[in-house]
Amino acid sequence: MWDYTDKVKEHFLNPRNVGAIDDADAVGEVGSLACGDALKLYLKLDPNKERIVDAKFQTFGCASAIASSSALTEMVKGKTLEEALHISNQEIAEFLGGLPEEKMHCSVMGQEALEAAIAKYRGEEAPAHDHDHEHAVMEGEVVCKCFGLTDVFLKKVIAANKLTTAEQVTHFTKAGGGCGGCIPRIKELIAEVMGAEPQVAPKRPEKLTNLRKMQLIQETLEKEIRPLLWADGGDLELIDIDGGKVQVAFRKACAGCASSGFTVRTVEQKLRELVSADITVEEVEG
Amino acid sequence: MKEIYVDNNATTRVDDAVFAEMRPYFCELYGNPSSMHFFGGQVQKKVDEARKRVAALLGASPDEIIFTACGTESDNAAIRSAIEVFPERKHIITSRVEHPAVLTLCRNLAKRGYRVTELNVDGAGQLDLQELKAAVDEDTAIVSLMYANNETGVVFPIEEIGAIVKEKGALFHTDAVQAVGKIPLNMAASSIDMLSLSGHKLHAPKGIGALYLRKGVPFRPFLVGGHQEKNRRAGTENTASIIALGKACELAGTFMDDENCRVKALRDRLEKELTARIPHARINGGGAERLPNTLSLAFEFVEGEAILLLLSEKGICASSGSACTSGSLEPSHVLRAMGVPFTCAHGSIRFSLSRYNTDAEIDLIIRELPPVIKRLREMSPFGREFLAASN
Numbered sequence: 001m002w003d004y005t006d007k008v009k010e011h012f013l014n015p016r017n018v019g020a021i022d023d024a025d026a027v028g029e030v031g032s033l034a035c036g037d038a039l040k041l042y043l044k045l046d047p048n049k050e051r052i053v054d055a056k057f058q059t060f061g062c063a064s065a066i067a068s069s070s071a072l073t074e075m076v077k078g079k080t081l082e083e084a085l086h087i088s089n090q091e092i093a094e095f096l097g098g099l100p101e102e103k104m105h106c107s108v109m110g111q112e113a114l115e116a117a118i119a120k121y122r123g124e125e126a127p128a129h130d131h132d133h134e135h136a137v138m139e140g141e142v143v144c145k146c147f148g149l150t151d152v153f154l155k156k157v158i159a160a161n162k163l164t165t166a167e168q169v170t171h172f173t174k175a176g177g178g179c180g181g182c183i184p185r186i187k188e189l190i191a192e193v194m195g196a197e198p199q200v201a202p203k204r205p206e207k208l209t210n211l212r213k214m215q216l217i218q219e220t221l222e223k224e225i226r227p228l229l230w231a232d233g234g235d236l237e238l239i240d241i242d243g244g245k246v247q248v249a250f251r252k253a254c255a256g257c258a259s260s261g262f263t264v265r266t267v268e269q270k271l272r273e274l275v276s277a278d279i280t281v282e283e284v285e286g
Numbered sequence: 287m288k289e290i291y292v293d294n295n296a297t298t299r300v301d302d303a304v305f306a307e308m309r310p311y312f313c314e315l316y317g318n319p320s321s322m323h324f325f326g327g328q329v330q331k332k333v334d335e336a337r338k339r340v341a342a343l344l345g346a347s348p349d350e351i352i353f354t355a356c357g358t359e360s361d362n363a364a365i366r367s368a369i370e371v372f373p374e375r376k377h378i379i380t381s382r383v384e385h386p387a388v389l390t391l392c393r394n395l396a397k398r399g400y401r402v403t404e405l406n407v408d409g410a411g412q413l414d415l416q417e418l419k420a421a422v423d424e425d426t427a428i429v430s431l432m433y434a435n436n437e438t439g440v441v442f443p444i445e446e447i448g449a450i451v452k453e454k455g456a457l458f459h460t461d462a463v464q465a466v467g468k469i470p471l472n473m474a475a476s477s478i479d480m481l482s483l484s485g486h487k488l489h490a491p492k493g494i495g496a497l498y499l500r501k502g503v504p505f506r507p508f509l510v511g512g513h514q515e516k517n518r519r520a521g522t523e524n525t526a527s528i529i530a531l532g533k534a535c536e537l538a539g540t541f542m543d544d545e546n547c548r549v550k551a552l553r554d555r556l557e558k559e560l561t562a563r564i565p566h567a568r569i570n571g572g573g574a575e576r577l578p579n580t581l582s583l584a585f586e587f588v589e590g591e592a593i594l595l596l597l598s599e600k601g602i603c604a605s606s607g608s609a610c611t612s613g614s615l616e617p618s619h620v621l622r623a624m625g626v627p628f629t630c631a632h633g634s635i636r637f638s639l640s641r642y643n644t645d646a647e648i649d650l651i652i653r654e655l656p657p658v659i660k661r662l663r664e665m666s667p668f669g670r671e672f673l674a675a676s677n
Binding site: 002012013015018029033034036037038039040058059060061062063065066146177178179 | 587588589590591592595596599616617628629632664665666667668
């Protein structure tokens with residue numbers, strides 16, 4: 001059974017804003033019956049056509065797809081189109097208190113539908129990643145034939161969510177989750193994205209949500225700090241993150257080493273520099 | 287909330303009598319059956335009795351029964367043995383609708399150079415025996431085809447298959463995990479060489495299975511290292527569970543008629559009422575012979591996980607023929623092989639009953655499911671015109 005948060009369950013059992021808006025200004029559709037989930041999003045704008053005053057959805061899909069759609073409609077109400085476009089799939093997941101990683105594709109679908117609706121309203125071409133098999137104008141080369149996903153779309157999601165494994169890409173987009181034939185190509189795309197961008201953002205993002213902060217802490221530990229320790233035959237494990245408090249345990253050569261106090265400070269310094277100034281690190285036995 | 291458990295093809299409640307039978311073999315009669323002393327010897331006698339009881343249910347002889355840890359182990363042992371005893375034969379035949387215990391192993395063997403034929407099924411989930419006839423040859427080491435399908439309950443014509451397999455001298459294995467206890471079996475008059483069964487599908491605990499191995503059929507053990515099970519499965523016997531399996535098999539024999547009359551009547555009523563009350567519902571495998579306890583229904587334009595979770599809110603425990611639950615994103619390989627259209631493959635639900643289910647429980651499912659489907663369809667962007675026309 002999936003470990004859904006109470007908020008996911010609540011939005012699944014009592015979804016907000018189900019239905020259609022007959023005189024909607026913008027309608028975005030993604031997914032298909034074949035894919036196993038689909039979302040049709042309706043947006044109604046104020047008379048000045050600036051702010052979203054109403055949003056409704058129709059969704060075919062699992063509990064987290066329905067909850068993500070419900071969350072999305074709540075999040076966009078009152079926002080300008082420009083503000084709405086800045087909603088990321090991570091924020092949809094965070095609104096629900098998080099989604100199991102295998103279900104992150106539901107949050108991506110929400111974000112896709114929103115982009116599709118706004119692009120259509122503005123008379124732009126359907127976004128490249130609209131993977132509705134029947135109507136999509138797709139940009140790029142189709143990588144995942146089972147779900148009709150292109151390299152342009154996959155690279156965007158890989159970069160936005162800092163994905164590092166093919167399994168994660170499947171969880172976030174479903175690509176590779178059917179026949180699995182495209183997994184080697186997905187690995188190439190990950191390598192291309194990682195090669196194109198520094199693995200950790202060079203400067204701290206301005207506003208960090210809790211989820212992003214935890215992700216960044218994990219990434220920084222994985223990519224910046226553990227490799228330094230490995231060089232000395234040591235290692236560390238992340239035990240817990242609570243707000244700005246990070247607990248780690250040292251392994252191998254580092255464990256019980258007299259100089260590990262220095263190492264804790266090094267970890268803290270690095271996390272403050274790359275993630276957030278309010279981070280404190282403490283060593284625990286794990 | 288009291289659960290209404292209709293997921294018996296996933297696992298079953300341990301029968302009270304089964305539990306009572308196994309209970310003393312943990313803290314009191316914990317001896318090792320291989321020991322020389324009386325304390326182990328008395329356990330050996332109960333293990334022998336269990337072997338007789340399992341054999342009796344299958345119409346086999348007790349020394350044809352090898353206890354294993356699960357159905358999956360029995361499947362692995364059978365297929366791996368066959369390719370070892372026939373090293374010159376490089377061909378395996380199975381079907382597209384097998385349990386992963388068989389299918390994954392065969393696909394792994396294909397990567398190691400074996401030629402693997404996966405037989406197709408038709409829309410009702412049935413094999414084309416001509417296809418089998420054309421596929422089996424002198425290079426075929428083993429044909430492994432399930433007795434009854436876990437998702438749809440569709441029963442394969444096992445004896446007809448066996449006759450075809452025997453013509454070319456290949457071994458015939460059947461995964462009968464879902465069939466044992468529901469379909470009367472008589473190995474003495476059968477062409478089956480090896481048969482897998484699992485305890486927890488027939489009211490014994492999880493973690494115990496058995497492999498029937500016909501006398502005279504060559505065998506290479508999967509686990510080596512001890513003399514147990516006449517050198518055919520090394521490892522200290524799981525005595526309490528073996529004794530439980532024996533009791534469960536004895537009870538299965540007693541309840542076989544109930545399964546095929548009362549339980550079948552419950553299933554048939556559930557099927558009739560749900561298909562009458564819910565438009566655009568189809569029975570997966572409806573045109574074939576099926577297990578008496580299984581009903582797989584496909585609902586168009588809705589997704590299985592959402593149905594299951596809403597049913598779960600009402601205490602109803604069923605299972606999805608679809609993807610999301612198992613972690614794979616494709617709809618069930620069984621339904622895909624049957625050509626069930628995408629419009630309903632994602633929305634398939636399996637109800638699998640047991641002797642513990644009651645009329646009142648079936649009434650409750652008949653009452654609770656239609657509004658769940660209606661509610662999800664109202665939420666779905668698909669099929670609106672279609673459904674409006676049929677209402």
